Amino acid sequence: MRIVNVLQRHSWYGRNASAFVDGELLPPEVRRFEAHLAGCGACASAVADAREWKALAGSLPDAALPRSFRLTPAMAAAAKPGPNAGRAAVPYLGLVRAGAGLSLAAFAAVVAFAAFDSGGPNGGRDGATAASIEIQDAAGGGATDSSSNKYAAPESTAPQLGPASGGGVSSSGFSTATVVSSLPVAPSAVAATPGPGEGVSRASDDSGGEGGLAGGYPLEARDSAEKESGRGMLVIGLGLVAAAMLALLGALEVIRRIQRP
Amino acid sequence: MTDALEPADEHLVSLSKDGSLHAFNSLVERYQGPVFNLCARLIGDRGAAEDAAQEAFLSAYRSLSRFEGGSFRSWLFRIAANECKDELRRRSRRPSESLANHGIDDDHPFDAPDPSEGAPEYLERIAVGEGIQSALMSLQFEQRQAIVLSDVHGYHYEEIARITGTNVGTVKSRIHRGRERLRGILLERPELFGRRGRSDD
Numbered sequence: 001m002r003i004v005n006v007l008q009r010h011s012w013y014g015r016n017a018s019a020f021v022d023g024e025l026l027p028p029e030v031r032r033f034e035a036h037l038a039g040c041g042a043c044a045s046a047v048a049d050a051r052e053w054k055a056l057a058g059s060l061p062d063a064a065l066p067r068s069f070r071l072t073p074a075m076a077a078a079a080k081p082g083p084n085a086g087r088a089a090v091p092y093l094g095l096v097r098a099g100a101g102l103s104l105a106a107f108a109a110v111v112a113f114a115a116f117d118s119g120g121p122n123g124g125r126d127g128a129t130a131a132s133i134e135i136q137d138a139a140g141g142g143a144t145d146s147s148s149n150k151y152a153a154p155e156s157t158a159p160q161l162g163p164a165s166g167g168g169v170s171s172s173g174f175s176t177a178t179v180v181s182s183l184p185v186a187p188s189a190v191a192a193t194p195g196p197g198e199g200v201s202r203a204s205d206d207s208g209g210e211g212g213l214a215g216g217y218p219l220e221a222r223d224s225a226e227k228e229s230g231r232g233m234l235v236i237g238l239g240l241v242a243a244a245m246l247a248l249l250g251a252l253e254v255i256r257r258i259q260r261p
Numbered sequence: 262m263t264d265a266l267e268p269a270d271e272h273l274v275s276l277s278k279d280g281s282l283h284a285f286n287s288l289v290e291r292y293q294g295p296v297f298n299l300c301a302r303l304i305g306d307r308g309a310a311e312d313a314a315q316e317a318f319l320s321a322y323r324s325l326s327r328f329e330g331g332s333f334r335s336w337l338f339r340i341a342a343n344e345c346k347d348e349l350r351r352r353s354r355r356p357s358e359s360l361a362n363h364g365i366d367d368d369h370p371f372d373a374p375d376p377s378e379g380a381p382e383y384l385e386r387i388a389v390g391e392g393i394q395s396a397l398m399s400l401q402f403e404q405r406q407a408i409v410l411s412d413v414h415g416y417h418y419e420e421i422a423r424i425t426g427t428n429v430g431t432v433k434s435r436i437h438r439g440r441e442r443l444r445g446i447l448l449e450r451p452e453l454f455g456r457r458g459r460s461d462d
Contacts, residue, residue: 018437057412063301070286
């Protein structure tokens with residue numbers, strides 16, 4: 001314990017050797033330091049070296065001026081308020097800029113993914129959902145083939161694309177029927193889709209295995225709505241984070257401009 | 262800093278704010294030596310220091326309306342140090358203009374020949390100056406800035422804190438650590454350093 005105290009005390013002298021040489025210590029600290037120097041060779045050597053360095057640096061001649069830096073009238077006329085002066089005092093500006101950029105990128109990526117997933121090809125739905133669409137198509141007399149099955153039912157796809165252009169995805173605007181009928185078909189379902197005329201029975205078998213056709217629609221609709229709702233919350237959350245970062249960035253920019261010398 | 266016949270900085274600043282380029286150029290002439298010296302010590306390259314110094318005066322002229330009093334010299338030094346940092350950053354992004362390609366051995370940026378000294382003395386002075394500059398360049402920019410302002414330009418810690426936008430404790434720490442590093446470097450070069458220190462022991 002006593003050794004620790006000695007080291008801590010000695011550390012204070014080591015840290016303040018430069019301040020002692022520069023005359024930046026208070027009078028009591030100077031007296032304390034001088035008393036210590038009398039018995040400490042290491043500190044005395046550090047102080048001697050600091051003094052020698054200071055004398056060496058102080059003896060350096062001024063750099064020879066290469067030319068005059070006077071401003072010409074043209075230079076003065078061209079000088080307009082710029083970004084240089086005084087910007088060093090705002091901390092974390094770079095960090096906030098990076099954060100704002102990342103937030104915006106994440107927000108844009110999620111919005112794009114949500115739009116693509118809702119209205120684009122092969123949106124990652126499960127086989128049961130694909131099957132339900134197939135049944136709807138079949139019930140409506142539409143023949144299914146591999147190319148038409150890659151996308152949602154034609155009459156319901158258009159409304160689904162709305163959120164993609166608007167940038168917001170929410171479950172509030174979806175009716176149960178819309179959600180179900182507008183979902184895209186998974187690749188596995190497309191691959192398994194038989195030719196015209198066979199689709200109804202295969203789809204009925206698949207749906208029946210999960211509890212029957214009558215009960216399938218509400219469950220699927222609820223699952224889909226929950227997914228849409230979760231995605232919407234993610235988009236809204238990321239949007240809020242991005243907005244907050246942009247607001248912080250704006251505030252720091254204002255501070256930066258105010259603090260210019 | 263200015264004799265009785267020369268107008269004070271405050272007066273020249275006031276005239277400059279009113280649009281007098283002549284008054285501003287009087288300030289330029291008054292401080293271009295110290296500003297270029299600061300840039301040369303912080304950057305370690307004559308050409309880059311020249312660019313930074315000119316940019317510093319342009320930037321000062323541009324933002325003169327925001328100068329609210331105090332030491333004009335310190336305000337100018339703050340702008341110059343920022344320009345030096347920008348210049349070093351710019352050059353580090355462009356390897357072809359890296360300072361490593363502008364060795365200080367090829368170009369003695371800091372020492373003009375003194376007519377009163379002989380060639381051996383001049384050469385020794387050049388060697389010492391380059392050794393010191395080389396050691397300074399091994400420091401982090403903030404440490405170098407604090408040490409140059411303190412040991413070359415003679416500023417007190419409080420003024421250095423104002424110039425660098427930090428507090429006195431940070432300045433003290435930067436100077437202490439910078440000098441410790443310089444000590445380690447220079448003690449390996451007894452032709453430059455340590456002769457007086459060792460003889461004092």
